[in-house]
Amino acid sequence: MQIVVVGGGIGGLAAALGLRRAGHRVTVLERAREIAEVGAGIGLAPNAAAALGRLGVGHRLERTAVRPRFATRRRWQDGSDLFVDPLADVEERYGAPFWFAHRGDLQAALLAEAEDEPGVGEPVTVVLGAKCESVDAQTGVVLTAAGEYRADLVIGADGIRSAVRETVFGPVTPRYSGETGYRTQVQTDAALADPLLRDLVERNGFESWLGPNGHVVHCRFRGGREINVTACMQAPPISTGASAAQVDRSELMSALEGWSPVIRRLAELGGDVIRYDLFDIDPVESWVDGKVGLLGDAAHAMIPYLGQGAAQAIEDGEYLMRVFPGVDPSGVDGALKEYERGRKERAVKVQTTSRNNAGVFHMPDGPEQEARDARIRRGATDANIYDWLWRLPTRGGVAA
Ligand SMILES: Cc1cc2nc3c(=O)[nH]c(=O)nc-3n(C[C@H](O)[C@H](O)[C@H](O)COP(=O)(O)OP(=O)(O)OC[C@H]3O[C@@H](n4cnc5c(N)ncnc54)[C@H](O)[C@@H]3O)c2cc1C
Numbered sequence: 094m095q096i097v098v099v100g101g102g103i104g105g106l107a108a109a110l111g112l113r114r115a116g117h118r119v120t121v122l123e124r125a126r127e128i129a130e131v132g133a134g135i136g137l138a139p140n141a142a143a144a145l146g147r148l149g150v151g152h153r154l155e156r157t158a159v160r161p162r163f164a165t166r167r168r169w170q171d172g173s174d175l176f177v178d179p180l181a182d183v184e185e186r187y188g189a190p191f192w193f194a195h196r197g198d199l200q201a202a203l204l205a206e207a208e209d210e211p212g213v214g215e216p217v218t219v220v221l222g223a224k225c226e227s228v229d230a231q232t233g234v235v236l237t238a239a240g241e242y243r244a245d246l247v248i249g250a251d252g253i254r255s256a257v258r259e260t261v262f263g264p265v266t267p268r269y270s271g272e273t274g275y276r277t278q279v280q281t282d283a284a285l286a287d288p289l290l291r292d293l294v295e296r297n298g299f300e301s302w303l304g305p306n307g308h309v310v311h312c313r314f315r316g317g318r319e320i321n322v323t324a325c326m327q328a329p330p331i332s333t334g335a336s337a338a339q340v341d342r343s344e345l346m347s348a349l350e351g352w353s354p355v356i357r358r359l360a361e362l363g364g365d366v367i368r369y370d371l372f373d374i375d376p377v378e379s380w381v382d383g384k385v386g387l388l389g390d391a392a393h394a395m396i397p398y399l400g401q402g403a404a405q406a407i408e409d410g411e412y413l414m415r416v417f418p419g420v421d422p423s424g425v426d427g428a429l430k431e432y433e434r435g436r437k438e439r440a441v442k443v444q445t446t447s448r449n450n451a452g453v454f455h456m457p458d459g460p461e462q463e464a465r466d467a468r469i470r471r472g473a474t475d476a477n478i479y480d481w482l483w484r485l486p487t488r489g490g491v492a493a
Contacts, residue, residue, distance in 0.1 A: 094422060096119070097235050097244035099225045099257050101128050103196075103403045104389025105250030106203035107410025110148050112139035113207060113214040114249075115417035120244075121207075121217060122237055124224035124251075128204055131367065132313040133276045134321030136299065137194055139187035140329045143485040144411035145202075146189060149212070153202035158192035159313050161299040166469050169304030170207035170345045172293075172353045175469045180299070189280035193299060193312040193321070201405075225251060227260040230383035245422040246429075247385045248413070250406070253372055255391035261382050267372040268453060270396050272307065273328040274371055275345045277363025279320040281313060289358050294320065304355055305457040307348065309356055310400075322363055325350065325397070327455065330370050337369045344368070371396045373448060381429040388413075393440040401480065405440045408485065412436050439486065446478060 094117045098109045109119045111459030137145070137158065145151050166175040183191050207217040223239040224479030226233030228247050235242040249257025253267050284290045293300070297317070302309045314321050326348040331338050345366050349357050374394045380387045412435055420428045456462040 094245040094420065094425075095123060095243075096120070096246045096248065097233075097242050098250055099228070099235065099249045100249070100255075100389075100391070101125070101204075101219060101221075101252035102250065102252060102389065102406075103130075103200060103203065104406030104409060105248070106200060106207055106267050107144075107407045108248045108250050108388050108413055109217045109410075110150070110203055110207040111410040111412075111414030112246075112417055113217050114148065114414045115248075116214050116419070117417065118215050120206075120242065121219045122223040122225055122235065122239075122242065123219060123221050124238075125316065128200060128219065128220050130200045131276075132278060133196055133323070133367075134278075134312060134329065135196050135199060135403055136310075136312070136400040137192040137199070138400060138404055139183055139189040139191055139483040140485040141401075141407050142192050143187070143189035144404075144407045147411050148206070148407070149205075149413065150202045150206050153205060154192060154194055154371075157198050157314075158194040159297070159314050159315075159317055160190050161312055162297050163192055164191070164299040165301060167300065167302045168466075169302050169308075169352050171354075172302065172355050175303070175466050176472060177298075178472075179281065181392045182413050183483075187485075189485070191299070192315045195315050197314075205336045224258050228257050228385055230261045230385040233384040244383065248388050249385060249391045249449075250388045251391055251449055252388045253374060253394035255387065257385065258377070258387055258391050262377065262379060262387075265377060267374050267394065269330050270371040270373060270448070271327055272325050272396070272451060272455075273331075274369045274397065275324040275326065275340070275348065275366055276369065277322050277342075277345070277360065277366045279322060279359060279362045279364075281318055281320055283362050284320060284359065287358060287362070289355055293355060293359075302353070303454055304352060305462075306455060308454045309349070309352075309360075311359060320359070322359055324360065325371065327490060328368075328370075331368065337367060339370050340366050342366050347382070366435050373444065378445060380433045380437060384425055386429045386432060393444045395444040395447040396452060398447045399443055399478070401443045401447065402484065405443055409436055409440070413487075443482065
């Protein structure tokens with residue numbers, strides 16, 4: 094079949110690769126002039142790493158992704174450990190590692206595998222500067238600024254403000270969570286040279302600090318040479334209405350007022366600070382109609398409080414790889430319904446749990462927070478969801 098994927102982000106490239114592996118001819122339409130991701134890091138939990146492995150991308154990421162030695166939850170004021178999850182046996186438990194990667198490296202790995210000459214199926218074609226204006230779900234015609242495309246199947250992977258979703262399924266208004274993610278990157282050598290930070294950085298963990306007005310996550314990446322720092326803090330939205338903007342470091346430092354000197358020092362050492370306002374959507378009623386299916390943030394945009402937006406998009410792409418082999422145009426409707434049946438319940442659970450986690454992570458200090466911390470110390474808050482989440486489900490009991 095001839096397939097069009099609208100959007101060349103992590104989700105769109107995973108879908109394109111999955112559908113190529115399923116034996117189809119795939120064109121990706123991307124509105125940007127180049128395929129590029131911001132210089133930030135991304136946590137790839139074992140479910141994402143397993144799906145990437147099945148898509149055949151794992152070997153490319155292995156070179157630069159870091160495997161943190163453990164994951165922690167800490168107190169915001171003094172950094173005391175609430176919980177330490179030794180990730181040493183994670184591969185044994187879930188069949189895949191926990192990776193922390195550079196977003197650009199992930200996107201480049203997906204793109205290289207999709208466009209590579211050798212390998213299963215025809216290389217994927219990527220058309221840049223092709224902004225989708227509308228899609229007809231019955232005919233499979235996609236209108237773009239760069240011309241018209243006709244496809245047997247159209248996958249809408251064009252993000253939270255999806256034009257495909259808007260024209261086929263109607264308007265959905267993204268909701269501002271009331272929180273923003275400040276991202277900055279620190280050179281590991283500079284942090285190791287600082288006596289306040291050396292122990293923390295040498296531990297090589299995936300660290301989360303929980304405070305009353307936000308939480309901060311940091312982890313080494315790019316072969317360990319850099320540290321990605323993300324501070325998700327309560328804030329009014331960016332005044333210009335943009336969803337992302339470069340800001341002065343003082344904005345991040347005042348959001349961290351009163352936090353431990355250790356985490357403040359780490360934030361001070363970072364390069365540029367970019368803030369991303371955190372939006373999500375309510376679960377959408379339907380992901381599929383006629384020749385069109387939604388995927389990734391277009392289908393289930395979520396705030397990153399389980400670190401799973403991209404992971405769920407990659408799972409979507411990997412699922413397409415399993416549903417679409419041997420499907421011809423007459424089977425598209427049935428195969429799309431099977432995709433929705435197989436993926437929606439899980440993705441929506443992750444989406445709604447992520448939203449609820451804002452209240453759990455950002456409790457003001459007091460009796461409720463003390464009760465939460467006691468649960469975290471017993472390992473009682475996270476264990477159930479992560480045990481379910483980090484295990485990549487099989488389709489009908491068959492792995493791939
Ligand atoms: C602060 C922060 C931290 C995060 N941390 C994690 C994490 O640790 N782990 C994790 O798994 N996830 C994380 N996420 C979530 C993750 O980044 C997203 O869920 C994921 O990138 C979504 O991928 P996508 O391809 O579906 O959408 P997008 O990344 O939005 O890509 C959509 C693509 O479509 C293109 N496009 C848009 N409109 C059109 C159009 N009309 N025509 C053609 N092309 C179009 C865009 O240019 C873009 O390339 C985080 C998010 C944030 C904000």
